[in-house]
Amino acid sequence: SATPQSRSNEVENDVLEKCRTFMSAPVTDVGTLQKNKEDIKSKMELLIMETQAEVCRALAEVDGSAFKVDRWHRKEGGGGISCVLQDGNVFEKAGVNVSVVSGYLSEEAAQQMRSRGKPLKGKDGKLPFCAMGVSSVIHPKNPHIPTIHFNYRYFEIEEEDGTKLWWFGGGTDLTPTYLDKADAAHFHKTLKDACDQHNPKLYPDFKKWCDKYFFIKHRGERRGIGGIFFDDLESPSKAEVFEFVKSCAKAVVPCYIPIVKKHVNDSFTSEEKHWQQLRRGRYVEFNLIYDRGTKFGLATPGSRIESILMSLPLTARWEYMHEPHKGTKEAEILDILRNPKDWV
Amino acid sequence: SATPQSRSNEVENDVLEKCRTFMSAPVTDVGTLQKNKEDIKSKMELLIMETQAEVCRALAEVDGSAFKVDRWHRKEGGGGISCVLQDGNVFEKAGVNVSVVSGYLSEEAAQQMRSRGKPLKGKDGKLPFCAMGVSSVIHPKNPHIPTIHFNYRYFEIEEEDGTKLWWFGGGTDLTPTYLDKADAAHFHKTLKDACDQHNPKLYPDFKKWCDKYFFIKHRGERRGIGGIFFDDLESPSKAEVFEFVKSCAKAVVPCYIPIVKKHVNDSFTSEEKHWQQLRRGRYVEFNLIYDRGTKFGLATPGSRIESILMSLPLTARWEYMHEPHKGTKEAEILDILRNPKDWV
Numbered sequence: 001s002a003t004p005q006s007r008s009n010e011v012e013n014d015v016l017e018k019c020r021t022f023m024s025a026p027v028t029d030v031g032t033l034q035k036n037k038e039d040i041k042s043k044m045e046l047l048i049m050e051t052q053a054e055v056c057r058a059l060a061e062v063d064g065s066a067f068k069v070d071r072w073h074r075k076e077g078g079g080g081i082s083c084v085l086q087d088g089n090v091f092e093k094a095g096v097n098v099s100v101v102s103g104y105l106s107e108e109a110a111q112q113m114r115s116r117g118k119p120l121k122g123k124d125g126k127l128p129f130c131a132m133g134v135s136s137v138i139h140p141k142n143p144h145i146p147t148i149h150f151n152y153r154y155f156e157i158e159e160e161d162g163t164k165l166w167w168f169g170g171g172t173d174l175t176p177t178y179l180d181k182a183d184a185a186h187f188h189k190t191l192k193d194a195c196d197q198h199n200p201k202l203y204p205d206f207k208k209w210c211d212k213y214f215f216i217k218h219r220g221e222r223r224g225i226g227g228i229f230f231d232d233l234e235s236p237s238k239a240e241v242f243e244f245v246k247s248c249a250k251a252v253v254p255c256y257i258p259i260v261k262k263h264v265n266d267s268f269t270s271e272e273k274h275w276q277q278l279r280r281g282r283y284v285e286f287n288l289i290y291d292r293g294t295k296f297g298l299a300t301p302g303s304r305i306e307s308i309l310m311s312l313p314l315t316a317r318w319e320y321m322h323e324p325h326k327g328t329k330e331a332e333i334l335d336i337l338r339n340p341k342d343w344v
Numbered sequence: 345s346a347t348p349q350s351r352s353n354e355v356e357n358d359v360l361e362k363c364r365t366f367m368s369a370p371v372t373d374v375g376t377l378q379k380n381k382e383d384i385k386s387k388m389e390l391l392i393m394e395t396q397a398e399v400c401r402a403l404a405e406v407d408g409s410a411f412k413v414d415r416w417h418r419k420e421g422g423g424g425i426s427c428v429l430q431d432g433n434v435f436e437k438a439g440v441n442v443s444v445v446s447g448y449l450s451e452e453a454a455q456q457m458r459s460r461g462k463p464l465k466g467k468d469g470k471l472p473f474c475a476m477g478v479s480s481v482i483h484p485k486n487p488h489i490p491t492i493h494f495n496y497r498y499f500e501i502e503e504e505d506g507t508k509l510w511w512f513g514g515g516t517d518l519t520p521t522y523l524d525k526a527d528a529a530h531f532h533k534t535l536k537d538a539c540d541q542h543n544p545k546l547y548p549d550f551k552k553w554c555d556k557y558f559f560i561k562h563r564g565e566r567r568g569i570g571g572i573f574f575d576d577l578e579s580p581s582k583a584e585v586f587e588f589v590k591s592c593a594k595a596v597v598p599c600y601i602p603i604v605k606k607h608v609n610d611s612f613t614s615e616e617k618h619w620q621q622l623r624r625g626r627y628v629e630f631n632l633i634y635d636r637g638t639k640f641g642l643a644t645p646g647s648r649i650e651s652i653l654m655s656l657p658l659t660a661r662w663e664y665m666h667e668p669h670k671g672t673k674e675a676e677i678l679d680i681l682r683n684p685k686d687w688v
Contacts, residue, residue: 084664218642288632298562318656320428
C-alpha cells in the first residue's frame, strides 16, 4: 500500500504528465498548479490547456500541417499561448488561444465583463481580477465544411469588502456556408448530450441564448446555426459548474471533427466559394461590431491584438445588394439564419 | 431688360437645369427646392447632388463602366440615392451615396450625432432633426491607386424651447497601399488650397483632426495618409461655412482623379495585391469598430444598411502576425501610418 508521501508524488506526477501533452507549458508554473491543485483556478487552467491540445491535435491530423505555437506575456499580469494553423490543406485559418490573465480592472471594465448584475464596487475604484479561457475559431477552405467557434472561460473579481465574485461563461456554435441538416443535428445532439449529463434544462436555455447572442442586428440574421452560449454562470456550485464546462469542452472534438472528415473531400464550385466569402464578410461584421469578447479584448490595456483578431477569416468579401435567388441552396441557409430552428 | 417675372423664371430654370445633370432627381421635390432656394437646406441638397454627379461622371469616364443608381425611401422620413460601380475595369468598388433624412431623434441619438457640446433637450425626449450629406468610398483594383473617402454633411436639430442647432461636418482623406510622395503632396495641397480660400487656419487644424480621427487604436496605425476632417462646424456663419464646404466638395475631383489617371496603367505584382488586401482588412477594422458615421448609421432605425456598408471593400484579408520586413515599401507606408507627417 502507498505511503502518504508516495501518493502525493503520484498526484504531482499526474499534473506534470498532463502538462507534457500540452502545446506549451501552462501560463502558471507547474509547481504552483500542483500546490493549488484543488483550487478551481488550477483545474480550469489545466482544462483549457488540455482542450487546446486535444483540438489542435485533431485539426492538425486532419490538415496534415502543424500549428504555430506562440507564448506571450502580458506585462500587467499573466499571458497566453496562441496556436495558429494558417493557409493549411484543409483549414484557411484555425486559431486556438489560451489566456490566463490577472491584475486590476476599473469598475467600468469589470461591469462590462458581466452581462448582468449589480454594479461592482472596488477599492479606490479598482478590482483585482483573474480571467482565463480557451477561445477558438476554425475557418476551413472547403465551403462544405462549416466554421466552428468555441470559448470556455472563468472569471474571479474581488470587491472592496473582500467579496469574491466568480462565474463561468462559454459556448460552442457552428457557422455553415450551406445547410447540411444531418450535420446540424449531429452538432446540436452532441452538445445536448454533454449538457443533459448535468441538467436537462441547460441545453434548451443555452441553445436559445446562443441564437440570441450571435445575432447580426443590422442584417436581421444570426451568424450561424447556433449551438450553446452561456455567461455569468454561478450555480448550483463552483464544482458543479466546472464539471459542466468540462463536459462542454470535451464535446468540441466529437461535435466538429466528424463533420470535417465527412466533407473534407467534397468537390465545390467557384460559385460555392464565392458564397462562402460573402458569409465570411458577415462573420467579420459580427465579430467586429457585436462580439463582447472582441470588444472587451480590444479595449483591455495590454491585450494581445493578434490573438483577439485571429478569429477573423483569412479572406472575406462584401458585395453591394447581394441577395440569393429563391429556391437556391444559398437562400435555404439564409432562411435558417433569419428564422432559427430546433435541431434536436 | 428682363421683367421681375422672367427673372424668376430664369432662376427656376436654373434649378431645374441643374437637376437634369444629377444621377437621379433630388430627394426633395424640385418645386420645394425652387421655392426655398435661399434656404441652406436647399442649397446643401443641390450641392451634394451635384458633387455626387461630378464624382460619378469622372469615375465612370476613367473606368469605362456605368454606375448603378438606386433611389431609396426611408419610411420615417426622407431617402437617398446610392450610386455604385462594382467590379469595374479600374474600380473594385466605388460608392457615392446621397441621403436626405428627417424625423425625430431620441436625446441619446441626437447627442451621438455631435462630437462635443452640451446635452440636448427635446420635447418629451424627442428632437425634430434633418440630416443630409454625400458620402463616398472608392476602392480601386490596382494597388498603386489609393482608396479615397469623402463625406460632406449638414445637420439641423430643434430643441424643446425652439432653439435650432445646425452644423456642418465633413472631410476627404486618402488611403494608399503604397506611399507615393508626389501623390500625397498633390492631395494635401489641393485640399489646403480649397481651405485657404476661406481661412488659413482651417487646413492645419482639420489636417490634424483627420490624423486623430482615422486612428485604428488597437493597431496604433492611422487608416491612411489623412487629408482633412471636421465636425460640429458652426462658425463664422451658416453662409460662410456652406461656402467652405462647397469649396471642399468641389476639390474632390481635382484631388483624386489626377492620381487615378497617373497610376491606372501601372503594372503590379501578386505580392503588391496581397499587401493591398491586408490593408483592406485594416480599412474594414476602422469602419466597423471606430467610424462614427457607420456606428450611427447601423444604430439608426430605418437606415439603409447596404448604403452604409457600401464603404467596405469588395475583398479583404487578415493574416496572423503579418509584419513587413524592414526596408521594404510595405514597411515604408506602415511607418507613415504609425507616424503621420506633414505633406505641404
